[in-house]
Amino acid sequence: MAAIWWIRRDLRLIDNQALEEALKMGTSVVPIFILDPFFQKSSYVGSKRWQFLYHGLQLLRQDLEELGSRLILRSGLPETILLNLVKEVGATAVFAEEDYSPYARKRDAQLQSILPLTLVSGLTYHHPTDVLKKDGTPYTVFTPYKRRWLERPLPRRNHLASIPSQLPSCPNIASEAIPSHSPLSYFPAGEAEAQQRLDTFRDNLMKRYGSLRDYPGTVGTSGLSPYLRFGMLSSREAIVTAVETRAKAKSETAVESVQTWLDELIWREFYQSIIYHFPHVTKGSFRPVYDKIQWRNDPAEFEAWCQGQTGYPIVDAAMRQLSQTGWMHNRARMIVASFLVKDLLIDWRWGEKWFMQQLVDGDPAANNGGWQWAAGTGTDAAPYFRIFNPVSQSKKFDPEGKYIREFVPELNGYPDKEIHSPELTPPLLQKRYGATIGQDYPHPIVNHKEARLRTLDAYKTAKEAVAPE
Ligand SMILES: Cc1cc2nc3c(=O)[nH]c(=O)nc-3n(C[C@H](O)[C@H](O)[C@H](O)COP(=O)(O)OP(=O)(O)OC[C@H]3O[C@@H](n4cnc5c(N)ncnc54)[C@H](O)[C@@H]3O)c2cc1C
Numbered sequence: 001m002a003a004i005w006w007i008r009r010d011l012r013l014i015d016n017q018a019l020e021e022a023l024k025m026g027t028s029v030v031p032i033f034i035l036d037p038f039f040q041k042s043s044y045v046g047s048k049r050w051q052f053l054y055h056g057l058q059l060l061r062q063d064l065e066e067l068g069s070r071l072i073l074r075s076g077l078p079e080t081i082l083l084n085l086v087k088e089v090g091a092t093a094v095f096a097e098e099d100y101s102p103y104a105r106k107r108d109a110q111l112q113s114i115l116p117l118t119l120v121s122g123l124t125y126h127h128p129t130d131v132l133k134k135d136g137t138p139y140t141v142f143t144p145y146k147r148r149w150l151e152r153p154l155p156r157r158n159h160l161a162s163i164p165s166q167l168p169s170c171p172n173i174a175s176e177a178i179p180s181h182s183p184l185s186y187f188p189a190g191e192a193e194a195q196q197r198l199d200t201f202r203d204n205l206m207k208r209y210g211s212l213r214d215y216p217g218t219v220g221t222s223g224l225s226p227y228l229r230f231g232m233l234s235s236r237e238a239i240v241t242a243v244e245t246r247a248k249a250k251s252e253t254a255v256e257s258v259q260t261w262l263d264e265l266i267w268r269e270f271y272q273s274i275i276y277h278f279p280h281v282t283k284g285s286f287r288p289v290y291d292k293i294q295w296r297n298d299p300a301e302f303e304a305w306c307q308g309q310t311g312y313p314i315v316d317a318a319m320r321q322l323s324q325t326g327w328m329h330n331r332a333r334m335i336v337a338s339f340l341v342k343d344l345l346i347d348w349r350w351g352e353k354w355f356m357q358q359l360v361d362g363d364p365a366a367n368n369g370g371w372q373w374a375a376g377t378g379t380d381a382a383p384y385f386r387i388f389n390p391v392s393q394s395k396k397f398d399p400e401g402k403y404i405r406e407f408v409p410e411l412n413g414y415p416d417k418e419i420h421s422p423e424l425t426p427p428l429l430q431k432r433y434g435a436t437i438g439q440d441y442p443h444p445i446v447n448h449k450e451a452r453l454r455t456l457d458a459y460k461t462a463k464e465a466v467a468p469e
Helices: 017-025 037-041 047-066 076-088 102-113 142-153 191-206 204-214 227-228 235-248 252-277 290-293 299-308 312-324 330-343 346-357 364-375 390-397 404-406 429-433 446-465
Strands: 004-006 028-035 072-075 091-097 116-120
Touching: 004 017, 004 076, 017 028, 017 091, 017 116, 028 037, 028 076, 028 404, 047 191, 072 076, 076 091, 076 102, 102 116, 142 252, 191 204, 191 227, 191 235, 204 235, 235 252, 252 364, 290 446, 299 312, 299 330, 299 346, 312 330, 312 346, 312 404, 330 346, 330 364, 330 390, 330 446, 346 364, 429 446
Parallel strands: 004 028, 004 091, 028 072, 091 116
Antiparallel strands: none
């Protein structure tokens, strides 16, 4: 009997529940990845994520071959490809890890009506329908969601799916070549890399995460997001590792740090739950009142933001980190998102899309959640009147300008105190420091104090338009 393992966001052999189910069912297992034209045409997927995916597929193909199997790659509509494949190999079952995006859910529901497709858990540890309020409705605020999440049983290492030491052979059927690609220097793909990052983070940083995680100029986070995004690491294994490390931690600070990291993994599950229960968030604000905001949407200012040329060094460092590496530190993501929405009054969906085009870890749920949080339009949003001051954020979280110096090298000669707002330095000194503002580095494109008031007004007007006070 043949079973098909349809790989989507689970490019791994370790702790793969869909593969485990396929192995239970089939004497022969056909691993397939489908290049769906929906994603190939999407303006939300940029080249870095494609490179990462192709590299991941190439490594998975090698790993499968070492275990006696193969990876079949085919391009086309999932429905056509799978119907043909089922006939071609005589498969009686198709297994895939369940995905929660609106596109995936609609596609899978349609496919289940014509194919023996079984969806298996794995994208999150707890399924979105398993963490609900007492009345059976979904949570919309993180803290009570987290409390409920933590009340449920935690995973242990012996709960992880077994790692196959050998795989049944896959029939000798046609497969396309993996598109040519160049591995990303900052994020080499693959399970081995993900495992190594997890080990290094566990051994060196997890117990200090609480004090390190907010400083973009310091390596203080795991850098695992692209691997969790494509399932090169299972979220369950990441959670098990946190739980084990917390149990072994010797100081209160270490315990709290590991707990903080676990909280981030729970944030990840929270946003997956939001997109599952409230799919309208992918189109507009979680709270529709905020769809009434009159955005300025100035294209030149948007371009300056994308290119890291706003005249706010911390914002520019972050935006350049994004375009150069395909990743941005979480603190920096919050700062640049707040700047786009609250200082430039540009629709958060413009920023959401740019992030999706640039990020290797671009994920519809986490990205949407992050943007709506920053814009104050989302579930558990910071109230809209709390507006980040980019200069204070810069002084607090990049006090020596390490991050700025790395990505905005033209400001390297500025002293720590002046690097956060170089336009305030007298022109003669600017020259001495090696960057004249307006010539070598732009003047700030907006005055933060004025922009803040403009934004408060726009949000208030939108709210009053719906419910006059
Ligand atoms: C505007 C904005 C957009 C974002 N877009 C994305 C995105 O597209 N994809 C993405 O994975 N994360 C996104 N995040 C969340 C967060 O910035 C990244 O997950 C984190 O920076 C990844 O780095 P890390 O792996 O070193 O994280 P760590 O600090 O080591 O955290 C461990 C893991 O927890 C998850 N995580 C951490 N913080 C969050 C969070 N706030 N929300 C959801 N999951 C989280 C990630 O999977 C991460 O790999 C966004 C945040 C903001 C504010």
